[in-house]
Amino acid sequence: xxxxxxxxxxxxxxxxxxxxxxxxxxxxxxxxxxxxxxxxxxxxxxxxxxxxxxxxxxxxxxxxxxxxxxxxxxxxxxxxxxxxxxxxxxxxxxxxxxxxxxxxxxxxxxxxxxxxxxxxxxxxxxxxxxxx
Amino acid sequence: xxxxxxxxxxxxxxxxxxxxxxxxxxxxxxxxxxxxxxxxxxxxxxxxxxxxxxxxxxxxxxxxxxxxxxxxxxxxxxxxxxxxxxxxxxxxxxxxxxxxxxxxxxxxxxxxxxxxxxxxxxxxxxxxxxxxxxxxxxxxxxxxxxxxxxxxxxxxxxxxxxxxxxxxxxxxxxxxxxxxxxxxxxxxxxxxxxxxxxxxxxxxxxxxxxxxxxxxxxxxxxxxxxxxxxxxxxxxxxxxxxxxxxxxxxxxxxxxxxxxxxxxxxxxxxxxxxxxxxxxxxxxxxxxxxxxxxxxxxxxxxxxxxxxxxxxxxxxxxxxxxxxxxxxxxxxxxxxxxxxxxxxxxxxxxxxxxxxxxxxxxxxxxxxxxxxxxxxxxxxxxxxxxxxxxxx
Numbered sequence: 001x002x003x004x005x006x007x008x009x010x011x012x013x014x015x016x017x018x019x020x021x022x023x024x025x026x027x028x029x030x031x032x033x034x035x036x037x038x039x040x041x042x043x044x045x046x047x048x049x050x051x052x053x054x055x056x057x058x059x060x061x062x063x064x065x066x067x068x069x070x071x072x073x074x075x076x077x078x079x080x081x082x083x084x085x086x087x088x089x090x091x092x093x094x095x096x097x098x099x100x101x102x103x104x105x106x107x108x109x110x111x112x113x114x115x116x117x118x119x120x121x122x123x124x125x126x127x128x129x130x131x132x
Numbered sequence: 133x134x135x136x137x138x139x140x141x142x143x144x145x146x147x148x149x150x151x152x153x154x155x156x157x158x159x160x161x162x163x164x165x166x167x168x169x170x171x172x173x174x175x176x177x178x179x180x181x182x183x184x185x186x187x188x189x190x191x192x193x194x195x196x197x198x199x200x201x202x203x204x205x206x207x208x209x210x211x212x213x214x215x216x217x218x219x220x221x222x223x224x225x226x227x228x229x230x231x232x233x234x235x236x237x238x239x240x241x242x243x244x245x246x247x248x249x250x251x252x253x254x255x256x257x258x259x260x261x262x263x264x265x266x267x268x269x270x271x272x273x274x275x276x277x278x279x280x281x282x283x284x285x286x287x288x289x290x291x292x293x294x295x296x297x298x299x300x301x302x303x304x305x306x307x308x309x310x311x312x313x314x315x316x317x318x319x320x321x322x323x324x325x326x327x328x329x330x331x332x333x334x335x336x337x338x339x340x341x342x343x344x345x346x347x348x349x350x351x352x353x354x355x356x357x358x359x360x361x362x363x364x365x366x367x368x369x370x371x372x373x374x375x376x377x378x379x380x381x382x383x384x385x386x387x388x389x390x391x392x393x394x395x396x397x398x399x400x401x402x403x404x405x406x407x408x409x410x411x412x413x414x415x416x417x418x419x420x421x422x423x424x425x426x427x428x429x430x431x432x433x434x435x436x437x438x439x440x441x442x443x444x445x446x447x448x449x450x451x452x453x454x455x456x457x458x459x460x461x462x463x464x465x466x467x468x469x470x471x472x473x474x475x476x477x478x479x480x481x482x483x484x485x486x487x488x489x490x491x492x493x494x495x496x497x498x499x500x501x502x503x504x505x506x507x508x509x510x511x512x513x514x515x516x517x518x519x520x521x522x523x524x
Contacts, residue, residue, distance in 0.1 A: 094292035097160035
């Protein structure tokens with residue numbers, strides 16, 4: 001069974017299907033808060049719902065208010081189960097901390113290793129690849 | 133991260149819910165840069181003030197924080213613009229239900245002890261401490277400006293992490309708070325054939341937008357002039373923040389790191405990404421909000437002319453008063469322009485209520501957000517061209 005070492009930023013564990021994006025996400029005005037998906041037409045996960053997914057993307061970009069967008073997604077019931085970043089940042093970490101969304105980033109692996117993976121299980125120490 | 137006994141107690145909830153939430157946020161953000169400790173800061177700048185951006189859930193969260201027993205901003209705390217002119221929203225036809233929500237948000241920040249102005253250019257509004265001072269600024273444009281131009285030390289805080297800093301008077305000791313980290317990770321070399329004299333706030337805005345998207349860490353510029361005007365530095369900082377994650381730039385980078393060329397092609401591509409329209413049905417100035425110097429320059433440039441279309445100028449109420457004292461407000465208003473105080477051009481319902489299909493502006497950040505938020509096409513031009521084409 002393949003495992004990848006992770007760093008836990010906001011504690012928690014989760015299991016589920018991956019929604020993978022190799023592009024960063026701008027949460028303010030780049031995500032539809034009511035619908036729970038990326039709203040930028042040029043983005044590779046445009047319109048794909050976050051809900052129930054383990055959302056994998058490199059990092060956030062753009063407005064500092066993006067942290068509130070993560071909180072609003074959670075309150076709307078449209079947030080992902082967990083987030084895995086290449087390198088988490090202030091926007092994601094603070095937004096996930098108040099929304100109690102488990103957040104991880106990769107210490108030595110690359111998120112591109114998760115591109116072809118459909119299901120994972122993740123906890124404080126490691127990410128286990130469940131289905132290929 | 134090491135926490136003192138007092139900090140541990142606050143984290144466990146002994147000092148109320150607001151501080152407990154704040155320390156939870158600091159513990160999470162501390163892990164990002166493997167911070168070893170929290171450090172005191174002298175100034176916090178908080179974003180997340182317009183009802184258009186934080187919504188009902190954001191308001192609920194702020195009410196929970198501000199109603200929590202003993203919750204107060206522990207250090208000097210300034211806040212970002214809101215979504216309307218607080219004094220004059222009725223005359224500007226802001227919907228009442230929106231205005232009520234906006235006033236509730238403002239009440240939360242007032243209760244916590246905010247400084248009395250809504251501005252995204254706090255560094256031009258209040259006295260700036262000496263270089264090397266540790267602060268915690270959200271509002272990406274201000275954070276980039278503070279690090280790069282003023283020599284302050286700030287991480288690029290988020291709206292929520294800055295709120296946590298204000299409630300505790302502390303931030304995490306990591307990233308740009310640590311002097312060793314304040315060096316370029318990539319260089320952007322300006323290499324244009326068409327524009328040998330690279331100057332003006334629009335050109336620097338376009339450069340910043342490109343650089344912000346290319347470089348996630350500290351940006352090292354090469355072959356740009358060494359002394360930027362206030363307007364150029366402000367436009368560059370704001371554009372870097374718009375779609376990037378960098379918190380700082382250095383002019384004249386000598387760092388031997390990967391170097392990306394900014395040629396005529398990159399300039400044109402970035403420009404055509406941002407600007408779709410030949411001209412706009414309304415003119416918008418002040419993203420980020422106008423400084424006193426910019427109001428002076430605008431007032432001089434439009435002397436004796438009149439706008440042929442609606443023109444809106446955004447600045448803080450404090451800057452409005454200062455400019456009024458100097459006579460700039462009167463001369464700008466007599467040209468037919470309307471002032472909107474304390475609001476953000478990008479996140480006010482005002483622009484949508486103008487019912488125009490296009491807006492002309494000199495701001496790269498404004499171009500990006502006004503298009504996204506209000507669905508208008510943008511004509512991006514430099515200030516003097518806007519004046520020439522839209523005034524008589």
